[in-house]
Amino acid sequence: MTLNRQKHVRYWRMCANILPDAYQSSDASRMFLGFFIVAALDLLDVFDNPQLEKPVIAVQERKDWIDWIYSCQVPDGQGFRGFTGTDLRDRRSSHNKQWDPGNLPNTFFALAALLTLNDDLSRVQRKELLSWLPRLQRPDGSFGEILGPDDEIEGGRDLRYCCCAAGIAYILQDPATEPYQSPFDENRLIDYILSCQTYAGGFAESPLREPHSGLSYCAIATLQLLTRLDGTSSRRARETLDNQESCMRWLLERQTTVLYEERPESDEADSDDEEPANNDGSSTVNSFADSPMYYTPPLLTVGFNGRDNKIADTCYCFWNSGALAILGSLHLADLQAVRRYLLDKVQHIIGGFAKGPESPPGHSIRLSGY
């Protein structure tokens, strides 16, 4: 099976037109959704492609998208909103702006989307944004999501925000300005990242929590971004990345043939057979009980999971592969088997990618197609 490019382009074009009301509960992350739409179309080579008979995205539409993103930049330049839903418009004032704040992760996605659309970022209020960023960093080095009433840092302290903060600094750094000045405390950030690494090797959301692929990606990606920022900590970030044997092992451990949820009729006590449930080596959760360990046929289908003993999910192909790639160890994974998973199991009939082999394509708007 191959990537059905046309179907995917149609799917993303549909998403760009309108998202159904089931996405209402994702309204607050429209910037995030928007970034994935733009990025997917870009990966499918839809922008500025002279080989296309007719443009998929009109020039005006692209300009409109850029304008919409800029309309989400809050008036004092302290970040971008996640959605126009908080915009208080002409009633916004210093007394109520806490309800319409810049949002850290969505600011990163706004900048990334602008870059993907080939905008020159000239309308970004760089100075204000870079002075807002450190205000979201806590004493322990972690970042929050928004500044709430009384300028309290709100939102969890998980590694995703740390990654977005580093991403913003990376995008907005001006190579012409010498010497580079970090907008926040990079050393503390590295301290925080390291404190999130578990005995199993993977990184968790916060210290002593359960390791998770998405968060491990964020840890590794943040360190990588710090090496590129040429700040005071880039050497420490580099050394840290060069010493991730246990993380690499943990990431590779995430490859799994368990692609399906447990089927109710199967009974562990009776499951005497060591044969995989399907002839491509894939199996159900139940087969953990006597997980086959003998040599498996060459046409294996392997996905990635996010944590120990969980089933494969499309998005983890990205998180795990991405982290492994940054660590220079992607070649140690069985990529052919992962390709088979993506193209045979989760590529959806209408385009897009699903979360698992029996799901609808909605999940693809998150990450999978990307």
Place this chain on the structure above:
Amino acid sequence: MATTSSSSSVVLLPPDAQPPKSKSAAYYAVHPHWQDVIPIPQVDQTGVLAPIAYSPRYSEAMSFLRALMAENEVSERALALTEDLISMNPAHYTVWIYRMRILKGLWQGSTSSDNIDTKIVEINEDKSSQQSDTDDNEIKPGLWRNIQDELKWLDEVSFRNLKNYQIWHHRHALVELLPLDPAGPATPDSPKNSPKNRPTQPSSKATNEILSSFIASEQLFLSRILSQDTKNYHVWSYRQWLCARFPSLLLPSYSSNASNSIASTYRTHAEVQAIDTMIQDDLRNNSAWSHRYFILFGHHELTYVQSQSPPIILKEVNEQKLLHKAGLVDADLVTAEIEYTKHEIRKAPQNGSTWNYLRGLLRHGDVRITTLRVFCEEFLGPEGDLWTDQWVDVELEDPATKETRVERQEIGVRSSHAVEWLSEIYSKDETAKDEARAKECLRALAEKWDPIRKGYWDYKLSKLEEK
């Protein structure tokens, strides 16, 4: 009975009308209690990115929410609006914060946002701003009742939105209003819970009863919600935070003094038993194993980190064996847990969660991996064979009837994790180093037991061959 507003010909809903179930019916615009509010519509110009087909109910509620936020309104109707909005979009990142503001205002009997002194309600603030009418670390019964009511509402919302983060943050914010645990060390998420803020007097009997009753109902709630989704990451994060916030009520005490070791008693502790139960229900619940590490060992590591000056980071504790150097490890507890884990591994030798937990134990207790050689070899084939297939048909003869039957028996390698550990053990064991066997383990993994990770096993092999 519907009424008509005198200034227009709009037919209004009756004053007691509740938000409708219909996704398209107007509500706030035609409700008598909302006529004074000028909604702020959302305007997205044409060609917007990621447009969503909102239901009219949602668009309307959002327009009214913006209007109230613009005025910082604190009122019962504002509270009701946040509840309505949350039912349609619980991931809205300011509505929950706004709700908390409203609650604090209402609980103080204030309807003006400007007058809300959040510090009066947050009794656990730094002592430098202590209010004179609030006792050290006590909680007024009225506030406690209010918190309980909000928690009850939040419980139900949590069941309907298992994947939502903001719900747990709100819960966290509510619980932060409760008195400190006198034994509580600092946790990153509760800076108020720092040693300098620790109350100097014991709490009153009334406060202790409130805390006990709160913990009991939280434990019940957590077990109910985890039964719906046993590995929910947000729930486990909250559970871990709650344990650190109320350690004397939720955590077994850790002692490095051998005569005070909890090794013989810890299994009867409530939180340990709760985790034991979850593990018995599903041996492969990685979240339960992760929490087990936290309650028995991780919490102690964190406490140590926070007691140090100059500051250190968590990673240093284990890398530099700081707990050992300070004589602060409960070796008997580590030993007891190693035995427990071995027992669980034997039930399901291919379970990654148990093997990783064992890694954590060895690290915390500074126990050498080579001490597990004999244990790991239990999972190999006859005479330490590394290649035998898992199942063998064995012909058995009934001694009485002389009838033979064939039975499938497990006699070969039963755990790729054991083989992996042995490759490390054989190359590290000072007394019985066996590099050749270490390499054979890796080859067996690459070719037979774990070919998915062949790339990794070959890499490890090349590293051994370099030496």
